[in-house]
Amino acid sequence: MNKEFSADQAVKQMLPFAKKAGVETVWDRFEKQQPQCGFGTLGICCRICWQGPCRIDPFGEGPSKGVCGADADTIVARNLIRGIAGGTAAHSDHGKHIALTLLEISEKKAEGYQIKDEAKLRSVADKLGLPQEGRDLYEVAGAVAEATLEDFFRKDESIHCSWFDKTLPKERVEKLEKLGVVPGNINGSIAEIMARTHIGTDADPVNLLLGGIKCALADYVGMALATDLSDAIFGTPTPVKTRANLGVIKEAAVNIAVHGHNPLLSELVCDLAAELNEEAIKAGAKDGINVVGVCCTGNEVMMRRGIPLATNFLSQELAVVTGALDAMVVDVQCIMPSLAAVKDCFHTELITTMPTCKISGATHVEFSTETAKESAGKIVKLAIEAYKRRNPAKVNLSDITQTAYAGFSTEAIVAALSAVDPNDPLKPLLDNIVNGNIRGVVLFAGCNNPNVVQDHAFTAIARELAAKNVLMLATGCGAGAFAKAGLMTPEATEAYAGDTLKAVLTAIGEAAGLSGPLPLILHMGSCVDNTRAVAVATALANKIGVDLDKLPVAASAPECMSEKAMAIGTWAVSLGLPTHLGVVPQILGSELVTKVLTEGVKDLTGGYFFVETEPKAAAAKLLGAIETRRAGLGI
Amino acid sequence: MSDQKENYFIYADPQKCLGCKSCELACGLVHAETDLFTAVLEGYKIRPRNRVVQAENVKVPLQCRQCEDAPCAQVCPSGAIGQRDGMVFLNRDLCIGCKSCAMVCPYGAIRVRSEAQGKGDGRIKRAKALKCDLCVEANGGIDGEACACVKACPTKAIALVDYEDLIQRSMEARAKEIAAVASGREK
Numbered sequence: 001m002n003k004e005f006s007a008d009q010a011v012k013q014m015l016p017f018a019k020k021a022g023v024e025t026v027w028d029r030f031e032k033q034q035p036q037c038g039f040g041t042l043g044i045c046c047r048i049c050w051q052g053p054c055r056i057d058p059f060g061e062g063p064s065k066g067v068c069g070a071d072a073d074t075i076v077a078r079n080l081i082r083g084i085a086g087g088t089a090a091h092s093d094h095g096k097h098i099a100l101t102l103l104e105i106s107e108k109k110a111e112g113y114q115i116k117d118e119a120k121l122r123s124v125a126d127k128l129g130l131p132q133e134g135r136d137l138y139e140v141a142g143a144v145a146e147a148t149l150e151d152f153f154r155k156d157e158s159i160h161c162s163w164f165d166k167t168l169p170k171e172r173v174e175k176l177e178k179l180g181v182v183p184g185n186i187n188g189s190i191a192e193i194m195a196r197t198h199i200g201t202d203a204d205p206v207n208l209l210l211g212g213i214k215c216a217l218a219d220y221v222g223m224a225l226a227t228d229l230s231d232a233i234f235g236t237p238t239p240v241k242t243r244a245n246l247g248v249i250k251e252a253a254v255n256i257a258v259h260g261h262n263p264l265l266s267e268l269v270c271d272l273a274a275e276l277n278e279e280a281i282k283a284g285a286k287d288g289i290n291v292v293g294v295c296c297t298g299n300e301v302m303m304r305r306g307i308p309l310a311t312n313f314l315s316q317e318l319a320v321v322t323g324a325l326d327a328m329v330v331d332v333q334c335i336m337p338s339l340a341a342v343k344d345c346f347h348t349e350l351i352t353t354m355p356t357c358k359i360s361g362a363t364h365v366e367f368s369t370e371t372a373k374e375s376a377g378k379i380v381k382l383a384i385e386a387y388k389r390r391n392p393a394k395v396n397l398s399d400i401t402q403t404a405y406a407g408f409s410t411e412a413i414v415a416a417l418s419a420v421d422p423n424d425p426l427k428p429l430l431d432n433i434v435n436g437n438i439r440g441v442v443l444f445a446g447c448n449n450p451n452v453v454q455d456h457a458f459t460a461i462a463r464e465l466a467a468k469n470v471l472m473l474a475t476g477c478g479a480g481a482f483a484k485a486g487l488m489t490p491e492a493t494e495a496y497a498g499d500t501l502k503a504v505l506t507a508i509g510e511a512a513g514l515s516g517p518l519p520l521i522l523h524m525g526s527c528v529d530n531t532r533a534v535a536v537a538t539a540l541a542n543k544i545g546v547d548l549d550k551l552p553v554a555a556s557a558p559e560c561m562s563e564k565a566m567a568i569g570t571w572a573v574s575l576g577l578p579t580h581l582g583v584v585p586q587i588l589g590s591e592l593v594t595k596v597l598t599e600g601v602k603d604l605t606g607g608y609f610f611v612e613t614e615p616k617a618a619a620a621k622l623l624g625a626i627e628t629r630r631a632g633l634g635i
Numbered sequence: 636m637s638d639q640k641e642n643y644f645i646y647a648d649p650q651k652c653l654g655c656k657s658c659e660l661a662c663g664l665v666h667a668e669t670d671l672f673t674a675v676l677e678g679y680k681i682r683p684r685n686r687v688v689q690a691e692n693v694k695v696p697l698q699c700r701q702c703e704d705a706p707c708a709q710v711c712p713s714g715a716i717g718q719r720d721g722m723v724f725l726n727r728d729l730c731i732g733c734k735s736c737a738m739v740c741p742y743g744a745i746r747v748r749s750e751a752q753g754k755g756d757g758r759i760k761r762a763k764a765l766k767c768d769l770c771v772e773a774n775g776g777i778d779g780e781a782c783a784c785v786k787a788c789p790t791k792a793i794a795l796v797d798y799e800d801l802i803q804r805s806m807e808a809r810a811k812e813i814a815a816v817a818s819g820r821e822k
Contacts, residue, residue, distance in 0.1 A: 035787050038660040038671050055656065059663065059674070059681045588675045 006315065006454035008484055010246040010400040014318040017396040021345050025317050026336065030450040042589030043076040049199040058589050073205040076590035078197040080566065081212030085193035087567030088215050090333055091528055092152065092186045092222030093356075094262050098229045099148040101264055101369050105233065106142035112268055112373035113233055115141055120411075121232035127166050144232075148225050150185075157184030163221045167531070169538055171547040172575060179604055181214040181574070189218035205592055213605075216570035223568075224531040230300070234267050237303035237407040237525065238415075239514070244483035246315075247401035248308035249322045253290035254280040254387040256380065257310055257319050260331035261526065263300040265353055265367055266293070268376035269329055270301055276380045283384050294319055295334050296476055296526035302406045302483075303525050309404065312455075312480030314448035317342045323394040327383035331367070332357045334447070334562065347389040349382050402486035408473070408522035410535040416518065419511035426543050428508065433540075433552065434635050437500035440552030440626030441471045443533040444478040444521070445568060449561040449583050455481035457558035457582045457615045462487060462496075464619030466520055469498035470626065473536075476527030477559070483523065492520035530568055534575065549576025549606025552629040554622050558582030558615070573597070573607035578625035580618055581611045641798040642701035643721050643777055645685070645767055645784060651792030652687070654694035659683040661787030662698075665773050666765075667750070682748050684767045685784055696784065696793065698767035699723065699744040707736035707745060707766075715764070721777060722769055730763040737764065769795065 005027045018025050039045040044056040046066050054066030065071050104110035115121055118137055125132055130143045151161040160182045165173055176182050183189045193215050196202035249255045258266035270291050277288040292310040293301050301307035310319045313334050319325050320342045327349040340361030343350045352358050353367035367375045417425040432438045442465055448454050458481040462472055474482050482488050493505050497520055506517040524532045541548050555572040557565055560583050572579045587593050602608045612618035663681030674681055685698035705723045708716040715729035737745040745766045774781045779795030
């Protein structure tokens, strides 16, 4: 390998095996796509109607308008907000699935699922203002599910989504209401984007972007409800010690990777793996069944069960290349179709489970709430059968893993802080931000992207910020990057944190009985769990009586790529956060759109995007944004 | 002079060209010595030496054919254009922007424009003749694999043609066909 593709040592170790096995990886395909089309890169290719495709000449010599008359500003804005709608649809479909399952649980129709965290369910009911007196658990669950589903389908769109109003600071809700961007229901917000970007509809780039903000805020709603209802059903995560990276795939076990996003599938696979463990041992796997995670469903089961994380998005194919993965079970989102070809080189079963996500060449085991247990059992048995076909000559195990602590839900963070001050849990955090021991908070989110070296920017930025005493949270494939790099450990705190940050993390960690500091970066869950960080920020904002855009809090997505990331980034900006992108977004073809998103939007929401592809410079800019906010607060 | 090599030239297979204009962007950027993001953010006017044109249903990029008896070289009053190192070379330092070459080029492959970052001073606009230079400046010589348009083409429609190599390969291909037919008869 002449070129560095990844900062992940296990990836470097596995790529030669992939080459030897004739497996084409994401990096091979990325090379073959070079150079990528300049028009698409700039966002000035419009394929919305069949008069086109139309392209704008970014240098002014050729056409400046599409066939319909749309200029670069209109085209870029339309393309961007269609991406936001895609991301919102993906997240909220996941959330709707959870809410419908909660409804079925309340009707006692969902065998295999229970309400594992009654307290969380009741706190959600309180948050939504639902009466609980005289209602049993199932009735409360039913009411929460109905109220939540109302946020998807509400007839009167002038009424705000409940999950929006009830989870954000009042001042923020009012600010966004004045802009006319508060969603009334999720499905309507997505449909509205498709309608207003249809040929001959909305052509005003600023109006289009406001539509994008509204849809992105609907994405926030979908994510918030998905996270909290998942906690109610599967349990609210608490700190757990586990391991991460490809070395978690074991030779003497039936290895099952759960990959995708929704815990509805992965949780049941874990349950059934435990039930069928003896069968695996009987089949010759003396260590029984070893469930490992990939991508965000990996984060879900890592947070709740301490299931080890095999890898994150970009290196998903390499989990199969180990030759010891017996089944890769997938649900939705970020699943590379190439897995079907990779598994053909090995014995691995690739199992799709959702009617909306099939891959030709995979085995499809349809998964529905009613028959979840049966399907999960079938999946685990397929894995055991595959194990029997494993070819030892093709096994390329990795020996690389790192310890990782996960499970830092909002509740877990508050509980750790309560150990310091039981009467006023947020006070220790707030005091340390005010006195400058913690300069601010940065939330790392988002994907992997082969446009940059995998995991490199995440870890490089984090090391810089740690030294500058910034408290860091992470979700999604960003969290995966940190876990694999060993940065989610107390040892990383000792090694990289600045003195004051180290002292705070140590004080909290020891008070919480961890006999050492909290990890350098707190794992808050999957990408759908970014709203956990908003919950922490909202609690802080409410406590000191300011809006979110005043807090020394920023977000960073150094390797963003998916439409979900477009939606998350946009709601982060809409909620008032300075938001860093480490990959150049496909908007530069419009100077106006670029200016609005990096400057103009500040006047509307207080948040803004900035692009910086160089990690050290990105860290400096994140720190600068935090210091500006501190100055604004006079601290 | 009798064994002098014929000129190289860029040729695109119209059956493979999708009209995506990636070659135009790549050509403009390599000659502006910049990348796409910088060019857009700095507002450079990039100047491709090729142009994708469409006639009927055929789309294809056109650029200088590096002619042997090149009309542009014949009419250039300042001696800026002439044969050199396997191509028709345009010395921009000598060009006065008279457009004679552009008028006589049968391919329409020469444009007289100011360069990307060039600005006039009130008397002149710094416009010069621009044409395909086979990326010799960027690559330090003729290298077919390294030509910006060749690298940029997603369907591999564009190639640098070595005329003699081309006819050699054509002859060999026909000879193989003849051989196949002949051996079929023998059986």
